[in-house]
Amino acid sequence: xxxxxSTIIISMINFLVLVFLLKKFLYGxxxxxxxxxxxxxxxxxxxxxxxxxxxxxxxxxxxAQIKDxxxxxxEIINKATQIGEQTKNEIVAEAREExxxxxxxxxxxxxxxxxxxxxxxxxxxxxxxxxxxGKIVGKSIDVKDHENMVNNFVKEVGEAK
Amino acid sequence: MFLTNIAYASEESHxxxxxxxxxxxxxxxxxxxxxxxxxxxxxIVCYLGTRNLKRIPSGLxxxxxxxxxxxxxxxxxxxxxxxxxxxxxxxxxxxxxILCSNYxxxxxxxxxxxxxxxxxxxxxxxxxxxxxxxxxSVIIFGIKAKxxxxxxxxxxxxxxxxxxxxxxQFTRPLSLAxxxxxxVYGEEMVVASLASLIPLFLPIPxxxxxxxxxxxxxFVFTLLAAMYIEEATAVHH
Numbered sequence: 001x002x003x004x005x006s007t008i009i010i011s012m013i014n015f016l017v018l019v020f021l022l023k024k025f026l027y028g029x030x031x032x033x034x035x036x037x038x039x040x041x042x043x044x045x046x047x048x049x050x051x052x053x054x055x056x057x058x059x060x061x062x063x064a065q066i067k068d069x070x071x072x073x074x075e076i077i078n079k080a081t082q083i084g085e086q087t088k089n090e091i092v093a094e095a096r097e098e099x100x101x102x103x104x105x106x107x108x109x110x111x112x113x114x115x116x117x118x119x120x121x122x123x124x125x126x127x128x129x130x131x132x133x134g135k136i137v138g139k140s141i142d143v144k145d146h147e148n149m150v151n152n153f154v155k156e157v158g159e160a161k
Numbered sequence: 162m163f164l165t166n167i168a169y170a171s172e173e174s175h176x177x178x179x180x181x182x183x184x185x186x187x188x189x190x191x192x193x194x195x196x197x198x199x200x201x202x203x204x205i206v207c208y209l210g211t212r213n214l215k216r217i218p219s220g221l222x223x224x225x226x227x228x229x230x231x232x233x234x235x236x237x238x239x240x241x242x243x244x245x246x247x248x249x250x251x252x253x254x255x256x257x258x259i260l261c262s263n264y265x266x267x268x269x270x271x272x273x274x275x276x277x278x279x280x281x282x283x284x285x286x287x288x289x290x291x292x293x294x295x296x297x298s299v300i301i302f303g304i305k306a307k308x309x310x311x312x313x314x315x316x317x318x319x320x321x322x323x324x325x326x327x328x329x330q331f332t333r334p335l336s337l338a339x340x341x342x343x344x345v346y347g348e349e350m351v352v353a354s355l356a357s358l359i360p361l362f363l364p365i366p367x368x369x370x371x372x373x374x375x376x377x378x379x380f381v382f383t384l385l386a387a388m389y390i391e392e393a394t395a396v397h398h
Contacts, residue, residue: 011290
């Protein structure tokens, strides 16, 4: 075992040269790459966090909007129901009024027709009675008596009915 | 007798310094050439793995990322996130270089005598070189972190420990160098001895152990270096 000076010195130089070479070809690129990747991961995580927050906010917004829309729809339905109810009431009332009017008109018509018919009948009967009485009695009776007789007769007939 | 002879013979040939060629006064040994090969291999692998980095890693990039982030988090446990990042290049290079150097001795041909191929960490000069780097970086990083206050710990807890504290600064790299060298060299010697007895199959259990020891020694060296640096740069409040 003996020391060889030039081997010692060349070993030292070799080592330093290799440090330089590996710095250039190994540590530099690899450490740079590792750092870059680390940074990228951190960035990505941050971005993901941001996106998540944004999504959360959007979700809340949309939920609020949906809630508003629901409320509005409910309001519209309520209003429509109310209007429908009102319209229905109006229509029914109108129809009732109309019906009542029609009924009343019909009744009036009936009673008018009835009294007309009665009058007609009355004069017809009177004429007939006069004619018959004249033939039976053979004598004429004045108009006044005649009328009285007819009226009595009619009255009796009506009562007998 | 027979065994010891073989072991002795192989030890002699292994401990000898093989100078493959020299550039002026600088002698290039087999260990240095092997270390260059290891460095080239490591650099090529890293280049291929990081040449075309993708956001979603696959294959080699995945392996490298896993290694870097595992070691980084290990050092972060030891010395905190910030200093782990600061010292990662140095500490991880120690780990990779020592691990690959140790494993270069596990290859089957390492026991043979091939000029220009010898596991670097089986030579004490190489491990001494690494230990010296640790020695100086502890002092440099200590002064960088705490200024002249770094030297205060030499007289702590009491002044009388000054010689021992100074001695410790030197025994640490010594133990680093010798531990690594002894482990790899010893393992290699055993493999060589076994291989010279029966070259087939017999060295395999030892080589498997060598894989384990190689990783442990690389880890221990790196861990101790990290602890020394941590201690020197720790700012006490």
